[in-house]
Structures are given as structure tokens and as C-alpha cells.
Amino acid sequence: MPEFIQASPTLAATGLCHPPSCLGTMSLLKQQPALMTKTSIFLLLWHIYVGCVNINMDRVQQLIMIVLEFKAYGKLDQFTAIDEALRTVQFIRNKCLRLWIDGLGMSQYDLNKYCAVLAHEFPFADKLNSMARQAAAERAWSAIASFYDNCKKKVAGLKGFPKFQKDNRSVEYKTSGWRLADDRKSITFTDKKGIGRLKMKGTRDLNFYQPDQIKRVRLVKRASGYYVQFCIQVDRSELIEPTHRTIGLDVGLESFDTDSLGTKVENPRFYRTGEKKIGRSQRLVFRKVKGSSNRRKARIKLARVYLKISRQRKDRAIKLARCVITSNDVVVYEDLRIKNMVKNHCLAKSINDAGWYQFRVWLEYFGKVFKRVTIAVNPAYTSQECSGCGVIVKKSLSTRTHVCQCGCVLDRDHNAGINILNSGLGTVGHTGTFALDVNNAWGDKPSTLIGENLSGQGMSRSQESSDYTNRSRSVFSERDATRTERETACGESV
Numbered sequence: 060m061p062e063f064i065q066a067s068p069t070l071a072a073t074g075l076c077h078p079p080s081c082l083g084t085m086s087l088l089k090q091q092p093a094l095m096t097k098t099s100i101f102l103l104l105w106h107i108y109v110g111c112v113n114i115n116m117d118r119v120q121q122l123i124m125i126v127l128e129f130k131a132y133g134k135l136d137q138f139t140a141i142d143e144a145l146r147t148v149q150f151i152r153n154k155c156l157r158l159w160i161d162g163l164g165m166s167q168y169d170l171n172k173y174c175a176v177l178a179h180e181f182p183f184a185d186k187l188n189s190m191a192r193q194a195a196a197e198r199a200w201s202a203i204a205s206f207y208d209n210c211k212k213k214v215a216g217l218k219g220f221p222k223f224q225k226d227n228r229s230v231e232y233k234t235s236g237w238r239l240a241d242d243r244k245s246i247t248f249t250d251k252k253g254i255g256r257l258k259m260k261g262t263r264d265l266n267f268y269q270p271d272q273i274k275r276v277r278l279v280k281r282a283s284g285y286y287v288q289f290c291i292q293v294d295r296s297e298l299i300e301p302t303h304r305t306i307g308l309d310v311g312l313e314s315f316d317t318d319s320l321g322t323k324v325e326n327p328r329f330y331r332t333g334e335k336k337i338g339r340s341q342r343l344v345f346r347k348v349k350g351s352s353n354r355r356k357a358r359i360k361l362a363r364v365y366l367k368i369s370r371q372r373k374d375r376a377i378k379l380a381r382c383v384i385t386s387n388d389v390v391v392y393e394d395l396r397i398k399n400m401v402k403n404h405c406l407a408k409s410i411n412d413a414g415w416y417q418f419r420v421w422l423e424y425f426g427k428v429f430k431r432v433t434i435a436v437n438p439a440y441t442s443q444e445c446s447g448c449g450v451i452v453k454k455s456l457s458t459r460t461h462v463c464q465c466g467c468v469l470d471r472d473h474n475a476g477i478n479i480l481n482s483g484l485g486t487v488g489h490t491g492t493f494a495l496d497v498n499n500a501w502g503d504k505p506s507t508l509i510g511e512n513l514s515g516q517g518m519s520r521s522q523e524s525s526d527y528t529n530r531s532r533s534v535f536s537e538r539d540a541t542r543t544e545r546e547t548a549c550g551e552s553v
């Protein structure tokens with residue numbers, strides 16, 4: 060019974076239905092058929108009904124999209140066909156954008172309808188699978204929607220007016236246009252683009268998943284070749300023992316992060332170390348004649364260097380985030396706006412290099428998987444405030460030690476870590492408490508919507524980890540995953 064409570068807190072919290080008792084009732088009925096009265100049948104059905112509803116609610120909360128990636132192997136003409144499909148996607152996206160700019164397509168529905176018109180007009184667009192065409196139009200719409208969104212929020216500066224794309228590197232299929240082989244080691248694209256059957260190699264096994272769990276399939280072109288990605292909806296959650304530890308993280312440039320206990324994690328600076336290599340490859344590119352095939356080859360080499368660095372960074376972010384989440388129950392970090400910080404030109408390279416954003420996305424992802432609390436707090440004054448007495452002690456970026464009148468002498472980042480932790484613990488919590496919920500005081504309605512309560516109480520300073528199902532979907536339909544860091548932000552791709 061204790062394990063059961065741990066496994067599904069919402070279910071246990073409702074107190075309405077206990078599946079073990081349901082099972083008990085059932086076995087009892089089997090033994091003594093005479094007990095099968097109308098009342099008991101009704102009670103049984105009621106238990107099952109309530110139980111199912113609750114179980115489903117629990118499940119919905121844990122559904123997560125993961126992205127599995129495989130390298131594709133095929134013949135040269137197959138890759139040419141993929142390139143052709145990539146160009147078609149770009150064409151449709153840009154055409155849709157043009158329609159919107161000209162004021163002829165004002166909604167997503169208009170753009171989707173326009174796909175059929177394009178297919179009718181251009182034979183090469185007709186060859187692409189219809190759902191892939193729709194996905195291309197959706198990309199145009201997501202660019203437009205984020206522009207509208209920025210305007211509505213009155214974001215300072217540029218609002219990100221959608222641009223025409225010229226370097227598309229991915230094509231997205233939904234549930235049709237492809238067929239997995241029985242051994243799931245190869246995939247056949249069945250639309251008229253002529254991509255055909257591609258062999259796939261990767262470290263993950265697709266046999267663990269049902270075909271209907273695969274929501275989208277995508278072909279991605281990278282400097283190192285072509286890849287097939289599967290976006291799979293899974294019920295991903297893991298049970299671990301509580302660690303009885305809380306932690307506040309202060310990210311910095313000197314060390315990647317410093318926690319509230321004063322432990323520092325060194326900054327790997329992949330970019331800085333890879334800089335030499337990049338410089339060399341870059342010079343090789345510039346030495347070659349423009350437009351020559353030697354230059355093209357050199358450019359591919361350069362792209363591979365960048366690719367390696369981005370993979371190293373991602374790998375580290377995942378491992379570190381997983382480690383932090385599994386060794387703490389509550390993780391608090393700053394809600395940093397990297398975009399604004401990068402504007403400081405001197406720090407831009409180091410900030411981008413550190414990959415904080417990626418780290419944070421993975422923190423929140425693992426927080427969801429391992430059911431740990433992640434809190435993002437307002438970064439204001441975290442490094443200036445004294446963790447001992449609360450007085451603001453002004454210091455510049457170069458002052459590395461915090462010295463306060465109250466006698467508190469700490470490392471600058473250590474002090475910030477403590478402040479962040481305190482701030483996080485002060486803003487979140489009190490879910491389902493009697494004082495805040497009148498219904499609960501009478502014991503009528505148990506609070507099942509834990510997430511809702513939290514975000515309601517946390518106000519602007521707290522942020523519950525967002526809904527990954529939605530987020531990964533939006534990430535997946537993003538313009539070009541190959542270059543953005545968020546690429547497989549919510550999926551554990553290989």
C-alpha cells in the first residue's frame with residue numbers, strides 16, 4: 060500500500076477510489092455470486108468508473124514526447140530525393156508566408172487550405188505527402204503566431220517579423236507517408252518524392268514502442284549526414300527515493316554553477332577549446348576559391364566542428380541536469396533572460412557557450428520525469444543581497460567575494476545560491492492546505508489539480524515546469540531543428 064501511494068499521489072489524495080479495494084470486491088463477488096445484488100454491482104461500477112477517471116488523469120500528466128534519432132543510410136539518389144523534399148517544404152512555407160504578407164490568408168486554416176491549391180498548381184508540391192505539406196504550412200503559421208504573440212506582449216525591440224526561409228534542413232511527416240519495416244530497422248517513405256527505403260542505425264530500439272505512439276517522423280539534414288527522427292508519445296516517469304535535500308543554483312561564467320552549499324561545477328567551455336580547430340577550418344574555407352567544390356568541402360568540415368561542439372554541450376547539459384535532479388528533491392534556479400544578457404557583447408560568447416538555456420530545459424524535463432520540484436525565481440538582487448541579514452551589498456561583476464557588515468563573508472556565487480534557494484522556498488508550496496482552499500477544509504473536494512494550485516499561488520516569481528506534451532510539440536514543429544539548441548529539448552534523442 061505505501062508503494063501505491065508513492066506511485067500515484069493524485070490518486071491516493073482523492074481518497075475516493077482504491078483500485079486494490081476494487082479488486083477485492085471483484086474477487087469477493089467471484090467467490091459468492093449471491094452477493095451480486097443491484098447495489099453491489101452499482102458500487103463496483105462506480106468504483107471502476109471513478110478509478111478509471113482518476114487513473115487517466117494521472118496518466119495524462121505524465122505523457123511526454125520523446126525524440127529518438129537514427130542515422131539514415133541509403134543511396135545517393137535517395138539523398139537527392141530528400142533534398143528535393145526539403146526544398147519543397149521550404150517552398151510551401153515561403154508561399155504560405157507570402158500569402159499572409161499579401162493579406163490573403165489571415166488564419167492558420169487559410170494556410171492549410173492553400174496547401175491544396177499549391178499541390179494543384181505545382182506538380183513537385185503534389186508529390187510531397189499531403190500531411191507533410193500541412194506541416195510545412197504549420198511552420199509558416201508558427202512563425203506568424205510568435206510574431207503576433209510578441210506584439211501582443213509588447214516585447215521591447217524587434218518583434219520577430221517572419222522571414223523567408225532559405226536554408227531549410229528538415230521535412231516532417233505525421234502519421235502517413237511512411238512505413239516502418241517489421242524489424243523496425245528501416246523505414247520506407249511512400250509518397251511520390253521517391254525517397255524509398257532508408258536503413259536506420261542508432262542506439263535506441265524502436266521495438267519498445269507501439270506504432271501508434273509515433274506521432275511524427277522527420278528527416279533531418281546535418282553536416283554529418285541524414286537522420287530520421289521519431290517523435291514518440293510515452294508515459295515517462297521514474298520512481299526514486301526522496302533525498303531530503305534542497306538546492307539553489309547560481310549559474311556563472313567562472314564556474315558553470317555554484318549551489319547553495321558552495322560546491323562549484325567547472326565550466327567546460329567547449330567552444331573556447333574548440334576555437335583553435337574552428338579557426339583553422341575557417342581559414343581553410345576562406346583560402347579556397349568562392350563557388351569551388353573545394354570550398355564546399357571545407358565548409359562541410361567546418362560545419363562538422365561546430366556540430367561536434369554542440370553535441371558535447373548537449374551531452375553535458377543532459378548528464379548534469381539528470382544528476383542535479385536525482386540528487387535533490389527541490390531545485391531552485393534563476394529565471395534568466397539569456398537573450399538580454401547576450402546583448403552584453405563582452406560576455407556573449409561565454410554565455411552562449413555555457414549552454415545555460417539547454418541545461419535549464421533539461422532540468423525541467425527531468426524534474427517532470429522524476430517528479431521533483433523545479434522552481435525558477437526572479438534573478439534580481441540574488442547576488443547583491445546578503446544571505447545572512449538581507450541587506451543589499453552592492454558589488455560589481457569582478458568582485459568575487461561577498462563581505463557584509465553583519466560579519467558574513469562568502470564566495471559571491473555561494474551567497475547567490477543561498478539567496479536563490481531561500482527565494483524559491485518562500486514562493487512555492489502550500490498545495491491543498493486548509494487555509495487556502497475552503498473546500499478542503501470541509502473535506503468534500505480533495506485537491507487533485509496540484510499543478511494548478513501551485514502556479515496560482517506562486518505568482519510571477521515561481522514557475523511550475525511547463526506542460527511538456529505541448530512544449531515538445533511546438534519544439535518539434537519549429538522551423539529548423541538542426542541549428543537551434545532547443546532542437547530535441549524535450550526528447551532524449553541519441
Ligand SMILES: [Zn+2]
Nearest residue numbers: 445448463465
Ligand atoms: Zn549581512
